[in-house]
Amino acid sequence: MTQRRQRCYRLQIAHEAARGALERNNRMHGESANRDTAAELAQPIGEALAGGNGSQARELAQRLSAPDLADVVELLEPEARLQLVRVLGDGFPYEVLSELDGTVRDQLLHALPKDVLAKALTELETDDAAYLLEDLADAEKQEILARLPAGARRAALERNLEYPEETAGRLMQTDFVAVPPFWTVGQVIDHMRETEDLPETFSDIYVVDPTHHVVGGVDLSRLLRTQRDVPIEKIMDANRQVVLATADQEAVARQFERYDLKSAPVVDADKRLVGVVTVDDVVEVIEEETEEDLRRLSGVGDESVTDNVVYTVRNRFLWLFINLGTALLASSVIKLFDATIDQMVALAVLMPIVASMGGNAATQTMTVTVRALATRQLGRVNAVRVILREASVGLVNGLLFAVIMGAVVLFWFGIETLGVVIALAMICNFLAAALAGILIPLTLSRFGFDPAVSSGVFVTMVTDVVGFFSFLGLATLWLL
Numbered sequence: 001m002t003q004r005r006q007r008c009y010r011l012q013i014a015h016e017a018a019r020g021a022l023e024r025n026n027r028m029h030g031e032s033a034n035r036d037t038a039a040e041l042a043q044p045i046g047e048a049l050a051g052g053n054g055s056q057a058r059e060l061a062q063r064l065s066a067p068d069l070a071d072v073v074e075l076l077e078p079e080a081r082l083q084l085v086r087v088l089g090d091g092f093p094y095e096v097l098s099e100l101d102g103t104v105r106d107q108l109l110h111a112l113p114k115d116v117l118a119k120a121l122t123e124l125e126t127d128d129a130a131y132l133l134e135d136l137a138d139a140e141k142q143e144i145l146a147r148l149p150a151g152a153r154r155a156a157l158e159r160n161l162e163y164p165e166e167t168a169g170r171l172m173q174t175d176f177v178a179v180p181p182f183w184t185v186g187q188v189i190d191h192m193r194e195t196e197d198l199p200e201t202f203s204d205i206y207v208v209d210p211t212h213h214v215v216g217g218v219d220l221s222r223l224l225r226t227q228r229d230v231p232i233e234k235i236m237d238a239n240r241q242v243v244l245a246t247a248d249q250e251a252v253a254r255q256f257e258r259y260d261l262k263s264a265p266v267v268d269a270d271k272r273l274v275g276v277v278t279v280d281d282v283v284e285v286i287e288e289e290t291e292e293d294l295r296r297l298s299g300v301g302d303e304s305v306t307d308n309v310v311y312t313v314r315n316r317f318l319w320l321f322i323n324l325g326t327a328l329l330a331s332s333v334i335k336l337f338d339a340t341i342d343q344m345v346a347l348a349v350l351m352p353i354v355a356s357m358g359g360n361a362a363t364q365t366m367t368v369t370v371r372a373l374a375t376r377q378l379g380r381v382n383a384v385r386v387i388l389r390e391a392s393v394g395l396v397n398g399l400l401f402a403v404i405m406g407a408v409v410l411f412w413f414g415i416e417t418l419g420v421v422i423a424l425a426m427i428c429n430f431l432a433a434a435l436a437g438i439l440i441p442l443t444l445s446r447f448g449f450d451p452a453v454s455s456g457v458f459v460t461m462v463t464d465v466v467g468f469f470s471f472l473g474l475a476t477l478w479l480l
Contacts, residue, residue, distance in 0.1 A: 058088055069096050141161070168252045357429065398426055
């Protein structure tokens with residue numbers, strides 16, 4: 001069998017396997033494939049593209065929904081991603097671009113023709129369209145926007161881009177339903193049926209005065225259950241929560257959670273209605289912010305698995321370098337007591353336990369503190385109370401583990417005084433860990449630094465230095 005026939009045979013097998021995966025998933029979950037199926041399809045689609053069989057790749061990809069196709073695109077090799085977009089042609093769902101990881105999205109945006117991007121902007125919702133353009137250079141943005149027809153759509157997108165990233169103005173959709181308070185329910189229903197430029201899906205109708213200020217809102221369900229001749233102002237909720245366009249998206253997410261919102265009107269500095277934020281966008285914000293906090297606590301910033309080696313090294317090097325400095329500082333403390341360690345080898349065995357336990361305790365406190373700062377649950381009003389609580393927790397845990405480690409050392413080495421030394425060192429380090437875990441993030445936040453990014457290195461330094469110094473210092477004074 002020739003190599004070409006072997007390759008075709010392998011592609012056929014992969015194609016049949018992918019078809020079977022799709023059919024199994026469709027039977028279980030309907031027409032939309034889940035993430036596992038998308039992962040199964042990435043390989044046969046990639047092999048089909050590599051083998052020049054575009055029709056086979058297109059047949060497999062066309063069965064996927066936009067989010068699942070985005071997963072496939074991210075799993076493909078960089079050169080295969082653009083190839084798949086070209087193979088799909090007019091059948092490529094532009095919603096895929098808004099579902100992609102930022103690195104993959106930017107790669108495709110720089111490779112795709114500007115006319116294709118302009119067409120994508122006309123079909124996407126304004127918040128998704130703004131997401132596509134936000135990281136491009138200003139010249140590229142203007143070149144793509146210039147290809148859009150002049151009108152309300154282009155003006156709305158330009159207005160979105162005027163707001164800073166990660167704000168409600170960048171997150172909002174500019175398509176919404178707004179009516180005056182003197183309209184009747186029947187007039188509103190007729191308006192929704194007859195007007196063509198309304199959003200395809202919505203759950204709330206906003207009531208505005210002649211100056212376009214929000215005076216209330218009506219749930220669509222309540223509207224449909226009300227008689228046609230009832231004025232809207234009779235059934236509207238006058239206490240409708242509004243979102244300022246310049247508000248941070250995390251604050252918007254907290255507002256949605258606090259008041260159980262499905263959508264919220266977005267207003268500008270003059271309190272005029274300019275857009276709407278929906279709960280599906282807020283869910284994405286919550287996921288993004290949570291992932292961002294977790295990455296920053298590990299010192300990797302906004303890194304993702306799709307980034308290249310150079311960017312990843314540059315992103316990680318700084319905090320690793322700072323960590324090296326703090327590690328050298330901790331090692332210098334150990335060197336101060338090298339004569340003590342030479343006389344009692346057991347100290348070298350037990351040192352890592354003291355530092356490790358303190359480090360873990362500090363990480364627990366730091367994680368809770370950073371999250372409380374992010375969600376505004378910790379501030380000046382309750383800072384002292386929370387600091388005292390964490391110090392108490394650290395002291396109690398220190399006492400408990402002091403007893404445990406004292407007993408372990410006595411059983412292990414048979415030296416009572418050594419057990420007392422490590423017990424006291426555990427108490428000191430647990431207390432220091434609790435205070436460092438809360439005071440360092442609070443201090444960094446007070447001076448405008450992101451505590452999620454920079455707390456970990458300094459907290460580790462404190463627990464290492466205090467742990468080694470207290471343990472070896474007490475051993476020097478008491479045992480030798």
